[in-house]
Amino acid sequence: MGEVTQQRLLRTGIPVDGNQLIDFGSGIAVVSVGNAAPRVVEAVQRQVADFTHTCFMITPYEEYVAVAEALNDLTPGSFAKRSALFNSGAEAVENAVKIARSYTGRAAIVAFDHAYHGRTNLTMSLTAKNMPYKHRFGPFAGEIYRVPMAYPFRWPTGPEQCADEAFAAFVDDVHTQVGEANTAAVIVEPIQGEGGFVVPAPGFLSRVAQWCAEQGILFIADEIQTGFCRTGDWFACSHEGIEPDLITTAKGIAGGLPLAGVTGRAEIMDAVHVGGLGGTYGGNPVACAAALAAIETMRVDDLVGAARRIESIMKPRLTALAEKYEVIGDVRGRGAMLAVELVVGAGDRTPNPVLTAAISSACHRDGLITLTAGTYGNVLRFLPPLVIGEALLSEGLDILDAAFAATA
Numbered sequence: 184m185g186e187v188t189q190q191r192l193l194r195t196g197i198p199v200d201g202n203q204l205i206d207f208g209s210g211i212a213v214v215s216v217g218n219a220a221p222r223v224v225e226a227v228q229r230q231v232a233d234f235t236h237t238c239f240m241i242t243p244y245e246e247y248v249a250v251a252e253a254l255n256d257l258t259p260g261s262f263a264k265r266s267a268l269f270n271s272g273a274e275a276v277e278n279a280v281k282i283a284r285s286y287t288g289r290a291a292i293v294a295f296d297h298a299y300h301g302r303t304n305l306t307m308s309l310t311a312k313n314m315p316y317k318h319r320f321g322p323f324a325g326e327i328y329r330v331p332m333a334y335p336f337r338w339p340t341g342p343e344q345c346a347d348e349a350f351a352a353f354v355d356d357v358h359t360q361v362g363e364a365n366t367a368a369v370i371v372e373p374i375q376g377e378g379g380f381v382v383p384a385p386g387f388l389s390r391v392a393q394w395c396a397e398q399g400i401l402f403i404a405d406e407i408q409t410g411f412c413r414t415g416d417w418f419a420c421s422h423e424g425i426e427p428d429l430i431t432t433a434k435g436i437a438g439g440l441p442l443a444g445v446t447g448r449a450e451i452m453d454a455v456h457v458g459g460l461g462g463t464y465g466g467n468p469v470a471c472a473a474a475l476a477a478i479e480t481m482r483v484d485d486l487v488g489a490a491r492r493i494e495s496i497m498k499p500r501l502t503a504l505a506e507k508y509e510v511i512g513d514v515r516g517r518g519a520m521l522a523v524e525l526v527v528g529a530g531d532r533t534p535n536p537v538l539t540a541a542i543s544s545a546c547h548r549d550g551l552i553t554l555t556a557g558t559y560g561n562v563l564r565f566l567p568p569l570v571i572g573e574a575l576l577s578e579g580l581d582i583l584d585a586a587f588a589a590t591a
C-alpha cells in the first residue's frame with residue numbers, strides 16, 4: 184500500500200481503493216468527534232466564508248470569547264476562571280509555565296517520570312523520554328526537576344504500596360532537591376499519554392494536588408490527551424475530584440483543527456502583565472468555530488457516555504486477551520483511552536518492544552490502526568474516535584486478537 188493511499192485511508196471504516204482501515208488512533212486522540220464531523224464541517228465552511236484571521240490581539244472576535252467561556256465552564260472547578268488560546272499543545276504548556284512563574288515569582292517546575300509535554304525546547308525538557316524526543320536536541324531548559332510517577336504495574340514494591348511510596352518520594356524530592364519556596368508548579372498528565380497510558384495509583388494525584396495547595400505550588404494538569412470526553416469524563420482530573428490551578432488542552436478540542444488552551448484560576452491568569460501572552464494565530468477563528476461545533480457535538484451526542492460505553496466493550500475484551508496471551512502484563516486506562524503493556528512472559532515484566540511493534544504492524548496490515556507508546560516502547564494504546572460504532576469496534580478487536588494469535 185503506497186504512502187499516499189495510506190494517507191487517504193485515515194477514515195473510520197470508509198473503504199477507499201478496496202481497502203478499509205479501522206481507526207483506533209484518532210490522529211493521536213484528536214478526532215474524537217470523527218474526522219469529518221458534520222457540525223465541524225459546517226462551522227468551518229461558514230467561518231472560512233466569513234473571515235479567516237484578524238489576530239485576536241488586534242481585532243477580537245466572538246468565536247474566541249465563546250471558546251474561552253466554554254473552557255471556563257467545562258473544566259473542573261467552580262471558581263472564577265480565564266482562558267487563553269494558542270496553536271498547539273506544546274505552546275499551551277509553554278504558556279502555562281510562563282503563567283505559573285509569573286504568578287508565583289518562583290522558577291522551578293516539577294515534572295514526572297514517563298511524562299510527555301511536547302517537543303519545543305521547554306516542553307521537550309519537561310518530557311521524560313530521551314529517544315526519540317530529546318536525543319541530540321539539548322541543551323535543555325533549566326529549572327526543571329523530575330520526580331517518580333506512581334506507576335502501579337512497575338512500582339518496585341508492588342501496586343498496593345505505590346500511591347503511598349510515590350507520594351512520599353515526591354514530597355521528599357521536592358523538599359530536598361528543589362525547595363517548596365522555589366517551586367512554581369507541578370505539571371502532570373492525569374493519565375500519562377506517550378509515557379504508556381499510565382494511570383497513577385488511586386489517591387496519588389489528589390494527595391499531590393492537596394500538598395501543592397498547602398505549599399503555594401500551582402498544580403498544572405496537562406489534559407491535552409485526556410481532555411474533552413476521552414476518558415469518560417470531560418476531563419480526567421474529575422476522576423480524582425481534582426480542581427487544578429491551570430489546565431492545558433488541545434487535541435480533541437477542535438475536531439482536527441489546530442487549537443490549544445490554558446484555563447486557570449482568574450487571579451493566576453490575571454497576574455500576567457498585558458501583552459505577556461499571545462501570538463499571531465492563537466485562537467484562530469476557523470479553529471474556534473470548529474471547537475464550538477466539536478464541543479456541541481460532545482454535549483448533544485453525549486460523548487462522555489460514548490467513551491464509557493467504549494470502555495465497557497473494550498476493557499473486558501482486552502482483559503480476556505490478557506488471560507489468553509501471557510505477554511500482556513497489564514490492561515489499563517479509562518474510557519476510550521485504553522492500553523495493554525507487553526512483557527516477555529508470565530512472571531517476567533521485562534518490556535517487550537519488539538513484539539509490540541510486530542503486533543502493531545500486523546494490525547495495520549490487516550486493517551486496524553493502533554499506536555504504540557511507553558517509555559520502553561512496549562505499550563499498545565487504543566484511542567478510537569468516540570463516535571465509532573460497536574460493530575467496527577468489535578471488528579477492530581477481532582483483528583487485534585488475530586494479530587496476537589499470529590505473532591505472540
Ligand SMILES: Cc1ncc(COP(=O)(O)O)c(C=O)c1O
Nearest residue numbers: 271272273299300301376407408
Ligand atoms: C499530554 C500532552 N501534552 C502535550 C502534548 C503536545 O501537544 P502538541 O503535539 O499539540 O504540541 C501532547 C501531544 O501528544 C500530549 O499528549
